[in-house]
């Protein structure tokens with residue numbers, strides 16, 4: 001970040017801590033606090049004789065007492081040796097800041113808010129050793145970002161109320177303060193709406209428990225209570241319980257109702273709300289139908305009554321907009337409003353819902369598709385890529401960063417062959433930790449609009465609660481430090497050791513965290529660059545077989561740059577080919593060369609239509625126009641659940657200057673991905 005006031009402040013605070021040596025400025029706490037002086041040689045012991053005293057207003061006192069008793073495992077008294085104080089109006093910039101002071105005589109935690117006292121308690125809980133002792137220390141702490149969230153997708157698989165409460169428990173330990181619930185999607189509507197009972201009588205229940213079977217099968221919905229029906233939903237009572245449980249742990253629950261897309265289940269319940277009146281339903285609601293608006297307003301009215309959150313998320317992602325083009329009602333609305341493009345229908349519906357919610361005192365969050373044509377008051381949740389979030393911030397929107405590359409916890413966290421099937425990608429714990437939400441080049445006025453970060457756990461490939469926890473932890477711990485700690489305070493090696501210990505602790509409590517000690521890491525080929533005879537040589541792409549710009553891997557030199565791809569085709573090291581002719585490249589070695597090996601790797605992951613080639617032809621030439629074929633492979637492309645890699649190579653003795661490598665698509669079309677044409 002240019003000119004960062006935050007960076008200067010953090011540097012100043014760090015230098016204070018450094019001047020206090022030999023006292024340590026590092027803590028064994030996740031997320032790492034802003035400033036600490038720790039003297040591990042002297043300790044205060046919390047034991048059965050210890051009690052705490054809370055100094056706060058009545059309502060907050062009750063909450064803090066409950067949390068303190070639970071975290072510290074001791075009782076309260078009028079004059080405890082642990083004193084927890086809410087000092088309102090202490091003038092601290094961050095309401096969530098706290099001060100923790102441990103001496104050999106006792107412990108004090110103070111904060112301008114009860115939330116800050118809670119965070120101080122969480123820090124204390126992590127500092128406490130098995131024998132109950134805590135090092136003498138002085139910690140001054142506050143979060144880097146105001147919004148620190150995790151999204152749980154309850155639609156694709158249904159995990160129920162207790163699961164949500166369990167995650168609130170865990171996430172609050174690491175100082176997250178928002179849980180976003182993805183409550184509605186094609187795979188199931190998950191919240192009772194009293195005015196529209198079909199949303200839960202039908203749209204909450206489907207034919208198959210596994211999302212993948214259901215999605216690839218008939219995508220059918222069934223009546224609640226019918227044989228084999230899979231699904232469920234939160235009742236109003238459940239929601240009140242979750243909201244209260246979260247409030248006690250200083251987490252706000254943000255509901256998401258998907259508008260206008262991802263709404264197949266709504267139209268299954270109310271076919272009249274589709275442009276096609278129930279035939280050939282796509283994900284988008286009919287915007288031209290006033291009944292759609294009425295239903296959404298009814299839904300949001302109940303949502304606002306149930307969720308006291310500052311923000312209501314109203315979706316906005318991935319509208320196909322196809323049915324709108326030919327729908328008489330949508331076209332009539334476009335004409336009436338003078339709209340030129342169907343995309344304006346999306347802005348229209350989001351704008352109407354935004355105004356509706358604003359009248360009820362709420363702000364909206366929307367996915368970053370809504371950036372075009374949206375009101376600056378809308379908070380943009382950036383998922384496509386970091387640049388989109390920065391653009392939104394530059395335009396004056398508050399932005400929550402959740403780019404897929406760093407924040408989508410449904411990706412593989414380790415070598416795919418060692419993991420349960422996932423949606424794809426590769427997001428190891430270390431990469432989450434490496435995420436910097438405010439890139440160096442962001443100017444100050446945009447930086448202040450980046451209000452936080454969020455990890456998203458989409459659940460298409462996550463059929464059970466245990467599996468959800470496995471995907472969440474410890475990656476969420478890595479994100480907690482991105483969200484809370486200043487970059488200057490981060491240190492991956494130290495963090496990894498602490499996170500592994502925290503994950504062990506979580507497992508001992510029955511939370512199914514991934515075991516970091518089993519981690520394999522990235523694909524071996526991707527670990528270091530390779531040298532070969534074509535390294536740095538020019539590559540000519542046949543006119544009818546260009547690479548796809550979205551997967552350029554750096555452009556024309558990518559296939560001879562020595563850099564191999566990892567577990568994900570999205571890692572900017574794999575080059576993608578979607579045109580009919582597949583791969584057809586010629587490498588000019590510059591001079592006639594002895595050749596013994598010409599080969600390339602391809603990868604397959606069927607979910608996103610990435611397939612191995614059906615045919616590979618390798619040929620060479622001395623003059624660049626007359627080619628001799630060295631090898632011709634045929635491969636039967638078969639759909640499967642695995643992420644697989646295969647090398648197609650010629651081995652032998654030959655002589656030539658030009659190497660031509662062709663790879664053709666199989667019967668499923670889709671993408672081919674290769675990372676390097678290796679010539680020896």
Ligand code: ACM
Pocket residue numbers: 317318367383
């Ligand atoms: C999204 O991943 N469709 C927000």
Ligand code: ZN
Pocket residue numbers: 274275285286287288289323324327328329330331
């Ligand atoms: Zn329509």
